């Protein structure tokens with residue numbers, strides 16, 4: 059079977075992991091770093107992702123997008139509150155957010171696909187083979203649209219998403235594999251953008267999720283913003299400065315705030331220094347840990363209600379939880395650890411690297427799906443109640459939250475007037491009474507042959523698969539035939555849109571490759587120029603006048619190629635300079651060798 | 665969300681793939697393809713349990729885990745589209761069966777459906793001995809709402825107190841209903857152990873089923889009232 063990798067597509071950082079024999083292992087990049095920042099930047103010569111894009115955050119803030127996971131499966135109205143924190147522009151089309159970067163308008167799945175491609179390339183370089191299949195993790199509390207958007211991102215990146223796994227459950231797999239534990243565990247996952255809590259029962263290799271809850275819009279990003287707000291206020295008061303129209307400053311504040319927050323997890327006090335625009339000196343501010351804790355206290359508190367709800371849904375008192383596992387970078391904050399400890403009455407575990415454990419779990423699930431590990435099985439649940447809108451705008455529930463998946467429900471539909479040829483169905487997810495207070499997933503139309511009212515009987519099956527994604531089938535009860543359905547996703551891409559994006563992504567990829575090749579050639583050109591200059595300085599006297607003239611001409615030629623954008627011209631120029639300086643280099647080498655040999659005895663050399 | 669256009673093969677006595685006789689096995693003896701579980705299969709049979717109301721939950725769980733290892737889609741990745749569809753459908757049935765039997769109330773409702781063809785959702789019915797109390801409670805509720813609207817603190821406090829009293833009555837009723845239900849569970853299980861062979865015993869069986877149904881109906885009413893009250897008093 060083709061290799062399946064495990065991917066943690068995070069708000070802040072993403073990782074790819076695989077099963078190395080019996081040990082899940084994160085695949086490092088060329089510099090040995092395991093985390094790929096989930097950042098994409100657009101430069102005149104193409105898209106950059108990961109660390110390269112991170113460098114563009116301050117230099118190129120309007121065209122560098124991050125925390126895109128917060129926009130997956132969302133409309134613009136869902137995120138109006140936080141727009142002011144992003145230096146890039148957002149719009150909406152057909153219920154899907156678009157990010158404006160450069161002259162392009164891209165959807166969150168397309169941006170995420172670029173991050174996925176980076177991970178895919180990393181894995182491909184590591185294995186020396188093409189990777190086509192992946193398990194991708196999502197927050198447990200992601201709804202159907204958000205899950206579908208993640209699957210679309212995979213498709214656009216050229217990956218078949220063989221399974222969507224919930225992040226806390228993935229973490230429990232990595233944890234359970236290592237510890238071989240039995241009992242009830244609670245996984246508390248607070249990352250950059252999302253919060254999840256899952257309560258699981260581990261017994262003889264079965265990982266049964268009893269309940270899950272969370273908030274897909276709560277994480278470290280929100281903590282950073284509290285610090286940014288204080289700094290923005292300071293700047294206004296002390297320097298009459300506003301970040302309005304100063305995306306660089308806005309970005310600078312966010313980055314310094316995040317760094318300060320992280321430092322305050324170990325230090326009790328820290329200084330933030332931000333250069334002011336137009337060389338007006340610096341803004342300095344001391345933050346204490348106590349101050350930070352006061353600023354974010356309500357946010358940390360906000361994670362506790364979902365924990366209590368999950369316990370209640372699992373039918374367990376907090377004291378029945380045997381172990382609490384912490385996942386996600388934000389659980390490094392002492393305040394978070396204290397609160398979790400107080401709620402569950404036990405010291406939480408954090409010995410597994412909270413940045414990596416989700417990706418490791420994804421690799422474990424990938425191995426299970428490949429038929430590797432056979433004694434472990436994950437039984438997950440659907441996090442939100444699924445229902446349809448009925449008379450009076452009320453939601454009638456079909457599948458309750460925390461139902462073990464796969465699961466299905468059937469519903470019979472008929473007509474109310476003679477000759478009616480279609481029935482509209484509005485699908486919802488959420489815990490509220492009224493349809494309008496829940497999340498709209500899609501509206502679809504059942505086509506029905508004209509008949510007297512009440513005669514048609516169409517049975518619709520709502521199946522939530524192991525990915526937590528809804529599949530709908532409709533069948534005419536009388537004829538047994540499958541009925542056609544027309545769906546309009548409320549916050550999602552249509553199949554045709556995804557197809558187009560897959561094609562577009564190849565165009566971007568070409569640009570990316572060209573950009574990468576150009577950068578590599580530039581680096582090479584710079585180093586050969588430096589080497590030539592050194593050689594001329596040390597051994598210019600060894601070269602004949604013809605050689606010298608040829609070298610100088612080739613240097614000039616290379617310098618002009620470096621000013622252009624054509625990487626092929628650059629390669630040519632490098633090649634020419636290499637040739638021109640070859641004999642000089644050889645002479646230099648020989649003289650260096652003689653120099654070195656002077657002091658040595660003959661016996662040392664032979 | 666996705667639209668599925670394929671239909672599943674229905675459970676039959678022959679393998680959907682090679683048409684050989686499967687004799688109720690999960691996998692075909694000939695081609696080893698997984699077979700669809702019948703949608704009408706009784707959940708007790710599914711777990712190899714007698715149709716009793718007090719069940720061995722540890723055994724239920726063990727059996728559930730065992731069957732999950734047989735049918736879960738994780739073990740069908742890379743198999744044919746049809747086998748994956750069967751695994752998905754079977755897992756859905758299995759999960760539904762486990763959920764139903766694990767919870768005693770869902771269990772007895774399911775048993776009533778099997779044994780007496782009761783409706784899926786048993787409609788609520790007010791317990792006769794509580795008629796008066798319920799009528800009074802309605803009055804207190806009205807008073808409570810009126811007082812809230814008029815900001816009349818004194819009446820509000822009084823109505824609140826009366827409603828809390830009513831809540832106690834309802835809770836006591838709920839406990840009584842559940843106790844009786846537990847007794848009926850025992851009675852039913854004895855009847856299952858010694859299947860009735862005369863008329864009176866058959867009549868006892870039917871009476872027991874009917875009483876359980878009435879109890880559930882009353883309980884459902886009481887639970888609804890309690891939920892309302894809790895919301896109002898919160």
Ligand SMILES: Nc1ncnc2c1ncn2[C@@H]1O[C@H](COP(=O)(O)OP(=O)(O)OP(=O)(O)O)[C@@H](O)[C@H]1O
Nearest residue numbers: 068069070071249250251252278320323386387388
């Ligand atoms: N030492 C630290 N103290 C406080 N916060 C930290 C620390 N280290 C990392 N973080 C925060 O953790 C967050 C990133 O965590 P992580 O990588 O787990 O998130 P993610 O997986 O990208 O996001 P999500 O799981 O929400 O999609 C950031 O907000 C970062 O600032």
Ligand SMILES: [Mg+2]
Nearest residue numbers: 068249386416
């Ligand atoms: Mg994460």
